[in-house]
Amino acid sequence: MERAAKQDAINELNGVFKSSAVVVVAHYSGLTVAQMSTLRQQMRAVGAKVKVAKNRLAKIALKDTDVASLESLLKGPTVLAYSGDPVAAPKVAIDFAKANEQFVILGGAMGKTALDPNGVKSLASLPSLDELRAKIVGLVQAPATKIAQLANAPAAKVARVVSAYASKDAAA
Structure with a gap:
C-alpha cells in the first residue's frame, strides 16, 4: 500500500x-x-x-x-x-x-x-429508532382519538335524547 x-x-x-x-x-x-x-x-x-x-x-x-x-x-x-x-x-x-x-x-x-x-x-x-418513533406516534395518536370521541359524545347524546322524545311523541 x-x-x-x-x-x-x-x-x-x-x-x-x-x-x-x-x-x-x-x-x-x-x-x-x-x-x-x-x-x-x-x-x-x-x-x-x-x-x-x-x-x-x-x-x-x-x-x-x-x-x-x-x-x-x-x-x-x-x-x-x-x-x-x-x-x-x-x-x-x-x-x-x-x-x-x-x-x-x-x-x-x-x-x-x-x-x-x-x-x-x-x-x-x-428497540430500533424506527420502532421507538412508531410507539411515540401511537401514544400521541391514541389520546387525540379519545379527545375526538369525547368531543362528539355530548352531541350524540343530545341527538339520542331528541330522537327518543320524537319517537315518544309519535307513539302518543
Whole structure:
C-alpha cells in the first residue's frame, strides 16, 4: 500500500469513527466470502456498514475520536460494523454471531462509552429508532382519538335524547 493510499484509508476511517453513533468490533476468522457478503447485505438493509481495515491504520485513525477506547480490541483479524442508529449495527452483529460461530464479537463503543460483548448484546436488545418513533406516534395518536370521541359524545347524546322524545311523541 502506498503512503497516499494509507493516508486516504486513515482519513476515511477517522470520518467513520467521528460520524458513527456506534461501532462494533468482531473477529471474522474462518468466515467464507459468501458469509461476509451475507453480513454486508444484512448490515446494508438496516443502514449500517461493515469494514475490514488494517488494525495499524485503524489505531491511527482512532486518535482524537470519541471511540478511542476501541484500540485495545484491534488485534487479529477484526471487522468493524458501524451505523448512525445506535441499535442497528449491534442488532445485526448479534444475530449474525448466533448463526455463525466463527464471528466473535469483541466489544464496541457508543460515543465515549466503551462496550464489552454483553454491552453490545444489551444494546441489540433495545428497540430500533424506527420502532421507538412508531410507539411515540401511537401514544400521541391514541389520546387525540379519545379527545375526538369525547368531543362528539355530548352531541350524540343530545341527538339520542331528541330522537327518543320524537319517537315518544309519535307513539302518543
